[in-house]
Amino acid sequence: MTRRLQETEFPNDVQSTLSLLEDQGGEYQNLKEDIRNAAMHGETLL
Numbered sequence: 001m002t003r004r005l006q007e008t009e010f011p012n013d014v015q016s017t018l019s020l021l022e023d024q025g026g027e028y029q030n031l032k033e034d035i036r037n038a039a040m041h042g043e044t045l046l
Contacts (some may be wrong), residue, residue: 004024006034 008020008024010020
């Protein structure tokens with residue numbers, strides 16, 4: 001995710017930049033939730 005953010009070309013207007021960052025933040029939150037769920041499932045299997 002960090003590399004993706006570093007490689008992103010940001011728009012020249014504030015609203016578009018905020019929208020882009022919010023979208024990427026949402027994707028990051030979904031990824032964190034998926035990792036937490038996988039970890040909890042792994043603990044259950046053990």
